[in-house]
Amino acid sequence: MIDAYKRMMNIEEPPAPKTAKGFFTDTSLCIGCKACEVACKQWNQLPADGFAITGNSYDNTGHLGATTWRHVQFIEQAKANGSGQEQRWLMMSDVCKHCANAACLEACPTGALVRTEYGTVYVQQDICNGCGFCVPACPFGVIDRTPKTGHFEAGTAHKCTLCYDRLKDDMTPACAKSCPTASIQFGDVEELRTRARHRLGELHARGESKARLYGMPEGKEAAEVGPLHAFFLLLDEPQKYNLPEVPRLPRKTMTERYGWSAAVGIGFALVGALVLGRRG
Amino acid sequence: MAEGYYDYPVVKRPVWTWEVPAYFWLGGLAGGAYLTAALAQNFGSADDRRAAGGGYYVAAAALVPCAPLLIADLGRPDRFHHMLRIFKPLSPMNLGAWTLTSFTPVAFARAASHAASTGLLRGPLGALARLVPTRLAELAGVVLGLTLAGYSGVLLAATNIPLWAKSKLLGGLFMASALASGSAAVTLQAGRRAVPDATLHRLAMIESAASAGEMAILTGYLVQSKKAARPLTTGRFAMPFWLGAVGAGMLLPLLLHRVAGRRHGRALRSLTSAAAICTIGGSLALRWTIFEAGKESAEDQGASFDLARG
Ligand code: SF4
Ligand code: SF4
Numbered sequence A: 001m002i003d004a005y006k007r008m009m010n011i012e013e014p015p016a017p018k019t020a021k022g023f024f025t026d027t028s029l030c031i032g033c034k035a036c037e038v039a040c041k042q043w044n045q046l047p048a049d050g051f052a053i054t055g056n057s058y059d060n061t062g063h064l065g066a067t068t069w070r071h072v073q074f075i076e077q078a079k080a081n082g083s084g085q086e087q088r089w090l091m092m093s094d095v096c097k098h099c100a101n102a103a104c105l106e107a108c109p110t111g112a113l114v115r116t117e118y119g120t121v122y123v124q125q126d127i128c129n130g131c132g133f134c135v136p137a138c139p140f141g142v143i144d145r146t147p148k149t150g151h152f153e154a155g156t157a158h159k160c161t162l163c164y165d166r167l168k169d170d171m172t173p174a175c176a177k178s179c180p181t182a183s184i185q186f187g188d189v190e191e192l193r194t195r196a197r198h199r200l201g202e203l204h205a206r207g208e209s210k211a212r213l214y215g216m217p218e219g220k221e222a223a224e225v226g227p228l229h230a231f232f233l234l235l236d237e238p239q240k241y242n243l244p245e246v247p248r249l250p251r252k253t254m255t256e257r258y259g260w261s262a263a264v265g266i267g268f269a270l271v272g273a274l275v276l277g278r279r280g
Numbered sequence B: 001m002a003e004g005y006y007d008y009p010v011v012k013r014p015v016w017t018w019e020v021p022a023y024f025w026l027g028g029l030a031g032g033a034y035l036t037a038a039l040a041q042n043f044g045s046a047d048d049r050r051a052a053g054g055g056y057y058v059a060a061a062a063l064v065p066c067a068p069l070l071i072a073d074l075g076r077p078d079r080f081h082h083m084l085r086i087f088k089p090l091s092p093m094n095l096g097a098w099t100l101t102s103f104t105p106v107a108f109a110r111a112a113s114h115a116a117s118t119g120l121l122r123g124p125l126g127a128l129a130r131l132v133p134t135r136l137a138e139l140a141g142v143v144l145g146l147t148l149a150g151y152s153g154v155l156l157a158a159t160n161i162p163l164w165a166k167s168k169l170l171g172g173l174f175m176a177s178a179l180a181s182g183s184a185a186v187t188l189q190a191g192r193r194a195v196p197d198a199t200l201h202r203l204a205m206i207e208s209a210a211s212a213g214e215m216a217i218l219t220g221y222l223v224q225s226k227k228a229a230r231p232l233t234t235g236r237f238a239m240p241f242w243l244g245a246v247g248a249g250m251l252l253p254l255l256l257h258r259v260a261g262r263r264h265g266r267a268l269r270s271l272t273s274a275a276a277i278c279t280i281g282g283s284l285a286l287r288w289t290i291f292e293a294g295k296e297s298a299e300d301q302g303a304s305f306d307l308a309r310g
Helices: A002-008 A035-043 A103-107 A164-168 A174-178 A189-205 A250-277 B020-045 B046-063 B068-070 B077-084 B090-119 B123-130 B134-157 B170-191 B195-233 B233-261 B264-298 B302-306
Strands: A021-026 A070-081 A086-097 A112-113 A121-123 A184-188 A212-214 A230-234
Touching: A021 A086, A021 A189, A035 A174, A035 A184, A035 B170, A070 A174, A086 A230, A103 A112, A112 B090, A112 B264, A174 A184, A184 A189, A189 A230, A250 B134, A250 B170, A250 B195, B020 B046, B020 B068, B020 B090, B020 B134, B020 B170, B020 B264, B046 B068, B046 B090, B046 B170, B046 B195, B068 B077, B068 B090, B068 B170, B068 B302, B077 B090, B090 B123, B090 B134, B134 B170, B134 B264, B170 B264, B195 B264, B195 B302, B233 B264
Parallel strands: A021 A230
Antiparallel strands: A021 A184, A070 A086, A112 A121, A212 A230
16 A cells, blocks of 8 residues: 555655765856856756846846756956956856755655755656745745746746756766866865865965855855855855855744744634633 | 845745735635634633634635645646645645645534534434534644644745745734634624624624734734835835735724724624624735735845845
């Protein structure tokens, strides 16, 4: 009976855990070529998002979304330097962070969102019923639901899979493979972290004093969502890249919220019992 | 100038549509009506019991559209049963699906057993309904009904939408609103039947207590939300929120009940009924405005940064 139920509900034993894999995106190396965006679309057969011109530098992609799993940002910074002006461009290829404590995964009521054997966060397309809860739960605004009437996987939630299919065949994810400057580096998370710390030291030594890592276990951004399996080297404050300072994990305050709700319910029941019991 | 990357939002706009606030409203009303009816059965006089028993019918009726509404909002309605393929109370959405699934049969069984006890349901069906263990159904129904009434606010708050998540009180607010609308529905159906004035006064007093509590929690919610409350308190949703949810939905019924407190007979009946209708409508207005304003809040980059500063 239990077996029949598991078959009906597509419940399988998870594969044995392997070494955690992830991305280290070193934005100091990014040249804004968008090869990652294209490679991702191509490998994952994601439809185009139209030809909108945003007017915001070279960024016509705008956001990560259900059919956009890499998004290259173009931040134009100008600062006065004596009589002239100094311009600089910050470029960053954004992606799902594959959080250690993933808000999307915790919110998911169907179990469609799972942690894979590589420690990444993955949406099982045959399970997701498009409830949409993961969408506002993600503190980074990554995951989204496709329109209910569309040609691409209508009505379910989508985001970066860290090329789960390629990992299964010991291949590098498409974006990292296509990146010509090694701004996107793929590998064992532990090893990538060592590399990132080393690189940060290098940049600091060269005078890039505002350079920082985002998503490392020791960073304050890991306070709630944990270390990010896709983490970044940034050249300015996280907010400049639309990254929250301390991304929130909704679970952390949930008990308190239920507590208030229960207190109101119990208080009402007491008042009701008193009013009804006080018969004249 | 925006603090972040152009003026792009940090979080994603919720994809949910009107079915969600409508379901939250009805589910809350059902839970509140069930609780009020159960309180009257256990603590009230014989008149109270008769008058409030109709609350069981209200609860059952309000639950009928709930599941269809919930399912209609899914991206893949054909997979609604995937909600129940696992039990994961950590996810308020999963908890809510299980609660709705278990509360609905309990509420129907209790409504049927009440109908049998008043002689409304006769014959073999009545005999069957008499088999329902009323005490057990009452206890289970109260717990499940309260959960259904209270989880919806927590669900919205368990996101990263500033308007929903900044204050810790949204769950309590929706609970109070549910209890106000549920007890109002019981008052409304009682007022249409021959019930003694004293009973109607008591029911109205319970409803007023819920509305007053709702006002207090709403105040706390707005204070805690600070700037994150702007999409609700100013702009497009300000009118339906202040005039509909607060004015017509809380202040007016409180006032009407005060006036009704000194009236008898027909005047009492019309005043309490009018107040009850206002409370029920106000409860819908509250859910709808907070829900829709939440979508605008998602686009508020500054509020998102504030929320994520701890
Ligand atoms: S970044 Fe968002 S979508 Fe990606 S794992 Fe974290 S919570 Fe989920
Ligand atoms: S939309 Fe799909 S993946 Fe997202 S929470 Fe709902 S069932 Fe889970």
